[in-house]
Amino acid sequence: MTLEQDPSRPQAQGPAEADPNADHKLRGNLGVFYLLFTVFSYNAPLAAVITLVPITIAFGNGIGAPMAYVAAAVVAGLFAVGFLKMAxxxxxxxxxxxxxxxGLGREVGLGASFLAFVCYYLLMLAAISYMGVATDSLVTTMFHGPHIAWWAWTLLILVIVGVFGYLRLDVSARVLTWLLAAESVMVIVHDVMIVAKGGAAGLTANSLLPHNIFSGSIGLGLLFAMLCMSGFEATVIFRDETRDPERTVPRAVYGFIIVAGLLYSFTTWAIIEGLGEQDAVATIATDPPATFMQTTQIYVGSMGLDVIMVLLNTSLIASIMATHNVLSRYAFNLGVDGILPAILGRIHKVQGSPHIASIAVSVVTFFGVLAVIFTKANPELLYAQLAGGFGYALMLLLLLADISIGVYLTRRRPPGTTIWHRLIAPVLTFVMLALTLYLATENFSLLVNGSASVVNTLLVVIYGVLISGIALALVLKRTRPEIYARIGRQ
Known part of the structure; x- marks a missing residue:
């Protein structure tokens, strides 16, 4: 069935009647493996086990935290049911x-696009600023090199990332695969060594006991675990650059959910066993970011710790590259639809990439870095705050997308869908995501590690951007109906 023949697809009016995708398809040849590694790189698993996993244990449900990651994988899997059908x-x-x-109309759709662009941009700016500090620390402490201002490293990394973003996606996918493989292997080595040495006091399965699973704050545990599951939603952005989107995207989505769920739950359990169940929560709470380094030092040794320090930097580079790719494609789509300058919707004749959009993202990021420099903000604190803001915005986007999926599939009833796809899975997902977003709002200061002014500023930005997109769509509906009709290329 062609695009024009699909009765489940809403028909555009006027200027949008022709398929706008025809001349705006990015080109690539990604298979399941490379697509999976591309989106998993954006997740930055090594950075996640260093920053988020210890917080899940300390402030979530304690030694029951491994099951929080299982629950998060289940929620992601339920979301994927309708997500892939709609795709x-x-x-x-x-x-x-x-x-x-x-699903919810052009107005909310444009608001969601603005929110998505800003939330991914916050992550990009946070990661690339922190990357400069991490690189300088690595060079001076491990390799005894000269001290160079963090922003100099950041700008160098921005150039490198920009070059890869300009090229065909297949090129960066291969680089991301090697970087992700290295960090994943090291995390697995860490876990295996703890198991091989029997942990601090013998291995147990007490993390699976109900009274431990529901101890502490299971809600906060689920919140932080859900942040570690981010990435799979980006698969559909790369559909035109995959070899066979009807097969590649679903396999990459479920592959991501399974791998992430297993890796994070097992690593969380290994850390708890490595520190000892009796002492793990109290020990981690004193200094969460040092936890993984501590267990690496104990069970893998100093050489393993040195490797981790190097791989943390490559993990951040991989995450920045993947985030840049996502941002470029959001800018590209908004350019194609006429919301942003049309030049952003151009495709490189040879690379098949959104090269102009990629350059624009690099330029916008450059000015963001300049703002960080001139305001003398602390990149390490900024990373925690903006990454937390990104996580909150992502939960909001997932909730909006889930509602859209349920509405669209129920209203259109496309072939091949059942009540499971249209209603049951979206409703179950909605309940879990709504609870997660509520907890994120209640604990926003913990999520962003900031003062009341930081909390209020980020919340205003997040909801303000969403509302601004809705308002612009309403203005376009009255003043530029031909552009309004192209929103989302329905």
Whole structure:
């Protein structure tokens, strides 16, 4: 069935009647393996086990934290049920932008696109600023090199990332695969060594006991675990650059959920066993970021710790590259639809990449880095705050997308869908995501590690951007109906 023949697809009016995707398809040849590693790199598993996993244990449900990651994987899996069904009928590779547009209308869709761009940009700016500090620390402490201002390293990394972003996605996918493989192997080595040495006081399965699973704050545990599951939602953004999107995207999505769920739950259990169940929560709470380094030192040794320090830097580079790719494609889609300057929707004749959008993202990031420099902000604190803001915005986007999926599939009833896809899975997902977003709002200061002013500023930015997109769509509906009709390329 062609795009025009699909009765489940809403038909555009006027200037949007022709398929706008025809001349705006990015080119690539990603298989399941490379797509999986591309989106998993954006997740930055080594950085996650260093920063988020200890917080899940200390402030979540204690030694029951491994099951929080299992629960998060289940929620992601439920979301994927309708997400992938909808992806078969919404072929525009706009991610949240496209899904929310066809489900909840162009107004909310444009708001979601603005929110997505800003939240990924916050992550990009946070990671690349912190990367400069991490690189300088690595060079001076491990390699005894000269001290160079963090921003100099950051700008160098920005250039490198920009070059890869300009090229065909297959090129960066291969680099991301090697970087992700290295950090994943090291995390697995850490876990295996703890198991091989029997942990601090013998291995147990007490993390699976109900009274431990529901100890402490299971809600906060789920919140932090859900942040570690981010990445799979980006698969649909790359659909035009995959070898066979109808097979590649679903396999990459479920592959991501399974691998992430197993890796994070097992690593969380290993850390608890490595420190000892009796002391793990109290020990971690004193200094969460030092936890993984501590267990690495004990069970892998100093050489392993040195490798971890190097791989933390490559993990951040991989995450920055993947985030840059996502941002470029959001800018590209908004350019194609006429919301942003049309030049952003151009495709490189040889590379098949959104090269102009990639350059624009690099430029915008450059000015963001300049703002960090001139305001003398602390990149390490900024990383925690902006990454937390990104996590909150992502939960909001997932909730909007889930509602859109349920509405779209129920209203259109496309072939191949059942009540499981249309209602049951989206409703179950909605309950869990709504609870997660509520807890994120209640504990926003903990999530962003900031003062009341930081909390209020980030919340205003997040909801303000969403509302601004909705308002712009309403203005376009009255003043530029031809552009309004192209929102989401429905």
């Amino acid at each position: 078969r009928h919404v072929e525009n590779p706009g991610g949240f932008y496209s899904f929310v547009s066809v």
